[in-house]
Amino acid sequence: MQTLWIANGGYSVKETPNSYRAFLAAANRPFDGLLFSARFTKDHYPICADKPYLEQKGTNYYIDQYTLADLKQLGFFNFPNESTIELTDYLVLAIRYQKQIFVKINRNTTFKEIDYLIEQLKAQEILYQTTLVSAKKEYLVYLRNQDLELELLWETNEYSDELFLDCCKYHFDLLMKVTGFMKKMIYITGLFHEYKLKVGCIGTDNANSLAKYASIPVDYIFTGGTE
Numbered sequence: 001m002q003t004l005w006i007a008n009g010g011y012s013v014k015e016t017p018n019s020y021r022a023f024l025a026a027a028n029r030p031f032d033g034l035l036f037s038a039r040f041t042k043d044h045y046p047i048c049a050d051k052p053y054l055e056q057k058g059t060n061y062y063i064d065q066y067t068l069a070d071l072k073q074l075g076f077f078n079f080p081n082e083s084t085i086e087l088t089d090y091l092v093l094a095i096r097y098q099k100q101i102f103v104k105i106n107r108n109t110t111f112k113e114i115d116y117l118i119e120q121l122k123a124q125e126i127l128y129q130t131t132l133v134s135a136k137k138e139y140l141v142y143l144r145n146q147d148l149e150l151e152l153l154w155e156t157n158e159y160s161d162e163l164f165l166d167c168c169k170y171h172f173d174l175l176m177k178v179t180g181f182m183k184k185m186i187y188i189t190g191l192f193h194e195y196k197l198k199v200g201c202i203g204t205d206n207a208n209s210l211a212k213y214a215s216i217p218v219d220y221i222f223t224g225g226t227e
Contacts, residue, residue, distance in 0.1 A: 001217055001219070002217075003213075003214045003217045003218055003219065003220070003221055004032035004033060004100065004219065004220050004221070005030075005031050005032050005033075005220075005221050005223070006031065006032060006033040006034065006035050006100070006102055006200075006220055006221065006222045006223070007023075007026035007029075007031040007033070007034050007035065007223055008035040008037075008202065008222045008223045008224035009022060009023075009035065009037065009048065009050065009223075009224060010022025010023035010024075010025060010026040010034065011023075011025035011026035011029055011031070012025075012224075013025075016082060016083050017050070017083075017224070018037065018048040018049055018050065018083060018084050018085065019082045019083055019084060019085060020077070020082060020085045020089060020093075021079075021082065023085060023090060023093050024093060026099075027093050027094070027096070027097035027099060028097070031099065032099065032100055033094075033099050033100030033101065033102050033131075033220075034090070034093070034094050034099045034100075034101070034102065035102040035103075035104060035133070035222055036048050036085075036087065036090045036101075036102065036103045036104065037049060037050050037104040037106060038087065038103055038104060038105060038106065038109070038117065039052060039063045039064070039106060040063070040064060040109060040110075040113045041063055041064065041066060041067055041068045041070075041071065042064055042065055042066055042067045042070075043067045043068060044112070044113055044116055045068040045086065045087075046086070046087040046103075046113075046116075046117055046120075047063065047068070047071070047084045047085065047086055047087070048084050048085050048086075048087075048090065049063060049083075049084055052064070052106070052108070054071065054076050054083055054084060055083075056074065056075070056076070056081055056083075061074065061076075064108075068086070071084075087103075087117070087120060088120070091120075091121075091124055091126065095124070095126065100129065100131070101126060101129055101130045101131070102130075102131045102132075102133055102153075102222075103117065103121075103130060103131075103132055103133065104132075104133040104134065104155075105117070105132060105133070105134040105136070105139050106134075106135075107135065107136055109139065111139075111142060114139060114142065114143070118143075118146075118148065121150075127148060127149055127150055128149045128150065130150050130151075131150065131151040131152070131153050131173075132150060132151070132152055132153070133152075133153040133155055133175060134152075134153075134154070134155060135154075135155040135156060137154065137166065140152045140154055140170065140172055141170060144170045144171070144172075151173060151198075152170070152171075152172050152173065153172070153173045153174070153175045153198075153200065153220075154166075154167060154172040154173070154174055154175065155175040155202070156174070156175070156176060156177070157176075157177045159174075159176065159184070159188055164191065164192075167192070167197055168195055168197070171197070172197070173192075173197055173198035173199065173200070173219070174188070174192060174197065174198070174199045174200070175199075175200045175201070175202055175220070175222070176188065176199065176200070176201050176202075177201070177202060177203040178201050178202065178203035178204045178209060178213065182212060182216075185201070185213070185216060185218070186216055189216050189217075189218055198219035198220065199218050199219055199220075200218055200219055200220030200221065200222060201213050201218050201220070201221055201222070202221075202222035202223075202224070203224075205223055205224060
């Protein structure tokens, strides 16, 4: 089984994370997929950010309090202050460079905004090749109940038997934060594979740690941290 490598927020060694330049850099490298962390503007447009705000010159601009036009006027989409990307531009890059599409639905997202996101993916006719990621079970259940052709990935820091049973019930794959307990991760991965479910890890860029997880092997390795 091949482990797929996913660039979380693009390739940010030389570029600002979550920016167009970072995603373009990742698209030109041998990553299998790109992870877009969706935050919605005041007028409900999804842009990419790990936190609920964008920072500029020591000031935090909370994304849901500004329209897309406001944020563009503030320069967040342009060099030298570029620090985010619109979903539409991210999708163009992912499709052009044939990268798997991963979109993270963060906490405090409304169900209306989730519906808007799904409509955008349907309009691009790429729903079938999209994996939606969330730490919030309610969002994933809402999506699964719509019987959509997409994969759902449940992000969590803690594992439990109850979580495993929910993954089996709703057919969720699992995204675990990297820990030092390799034996536990080997057990979890083997259990999920037995039930034809996938497992990924996230939370570090340490080369030695990543190599160990690839050897398990997990299905996905996401670069960088968690929400």
